[in-house]
Amino acid sequence: MPTTDSIVHFLWNVLWRAGLAVALYLLARRLAPWARHRLDGMLKRTKLTSAINRLALNALYYGIWAITIMTILGLIGVPVNAILASAGVIVVILGIALQQSLRDLAATVNFLLFAPFVIGETIETNGTTGTVLEIQPLTTVILRGDNKTVVLPNGQIQQNGLINYSRQGILRVDMIFGLSYGEDIGKARGAAMQVLSADPRVLNDPAPMIVVLDLGESSVNLGVRPFVKASDYWQAQWDLTERIKQAFDAAGITIPFPQRDIHVITPPADNPRPAA
Structure with missing residues (x-):
C-alpha cells in the first residue's frame, strides 16, 4: 500500500509540475506578443518587404508557443518524443501528397526573400500582364488591365519566369x-x-x-x-x-501592304508527232 510520504511526494510532484506548466503558459502569453512587438520595431528600420516582416513575426510568435506547448506536455508526462516521431511521419506523408503545394510554398519563400516582384508592381508571367495585388502563401493575385483578377500558383511563376515592368522605373x-x-x-x-x-x-x-x-x-x-x-x-x-x-x-510617307511578285512560266507546247 502507498505510504503517506509517497502520496505526499506524488501530490507535491503533480502540483509542482502543474504550477510550472501554468507559469510557462502565463509567461508565453506575455513573452510572445512582447517579442513580436520588439521584432516588429526592429524590422521597420530595415529595407525588408512587408511580406517578409509578417513571415518573420508570425514565425517568432508561433515558434514561442510551439516550444511552450511541447515543454508543458513534457512536464505533465506526455511522451514528447513519440509526438515528434509521429509528427515526422505525418510531415513525410503530407510532403508526398502535397508536392505541388510545397513547391508553391517554397517559391513563395523565395519571392519574399529575394523579391523579384512586390505588391504594386506590374509584371508579365504565364501569359498574364497586370499589377500584383497580393502574394499569398501558395499563389499570387494579379489585376489585369481589363479589371479581371488572375490567381497564379507561385511555383508556376518561378518555373516559367516573369518580366517586371516596374522595377527599373x-x-x-x-x-x-x-x-x-x-x-x-x-x-x-x-x-x-x-x-x-x-x-x-x-x-x-x-x-x-x-x-x-x-x-x-x-x-x-x-x-x-x-x-x-x-x-x-x-x-x-x-x-x-x-x-x-x-x-x-x-508627310505622304507610305506604309506598304505586303507584296509578292509572281512569275508565271508557260511550258513549251509538246512537239507534234510525225505522220506515219
Whole structure:
C-alpha cells in the first residue's frame, strides 16, 4: 500500500509540475506578443518587404508557443518524443501528397526573400500582364488591365519566369513601322522624331532611338524606340503609335501592304508527232 510520504511526494510532484506548466503558459502569453512587438520595431528600420516582416513575426510568435506547448506536455508526462516521431511521419506523408503545394510554398519563400516582384508592381508571367495585388502563401493575385483578377500558383511563376515592368522605373517602347522601299528614310525618321520631341512623356536621357531594323520582303522596317516612365508605358505606346502614323500620312510617307511578285512560266507546247 502507498505510504503517506509517497502520496505526499506524488501530490507535491503533480502540483509542482502543474504550477510550472501554468507559469510557462502565463509567461508565453506575455513573452510572445512582447517579442513580436520588439521584432516588429526592429524590422521597420530595415529595407525588408512587408511580406517578409509578417513571415518573420508570425514565425517568432508561433515558434514561442510551439516550444511552450511541447515543454508543458513534457512536464505533465506526455511522451514528447513519440509526438515528434509521429509528427515526422505525418510531415513525410503530407510532403508526398502535397508536392505541388510545397513547391508553391517554397517559391513563395523565395519571392519574399529575394523579391523579384512586390505588391504594386506590374509584371508579365504565364501569359498574364497586370499589377500584383497580393502574394499569398501558395499563389499570387494579379489585376489585369481589363479589371479581371488572375490567381497564379507561385511555383508556376518561378518555373516559367516573369518580366517586371516596374522595377527599373523607366521602360523602352518598341515600335516598328514598315516603309516602302522608295521612301526617304531620313524624312520618315524626322517625322517620327518630331512626334517624340513633342510628347512630354518621352525622356531625353536615355535618348530615343530611330533605326532601320531590317529589310523585309515588302518594306524597310523602321524601329522607333523612345524611353518613358514605367507608369506611362502602355498609354505612351498606344498614343505614339497613332501619332506617328498620322505624321507619316501628313508627310505622304507610305506604309506598304505586303507584296509578292509572281512569275508565271508557260511550258513549251509538246512537239507534234510525225505522220506515219
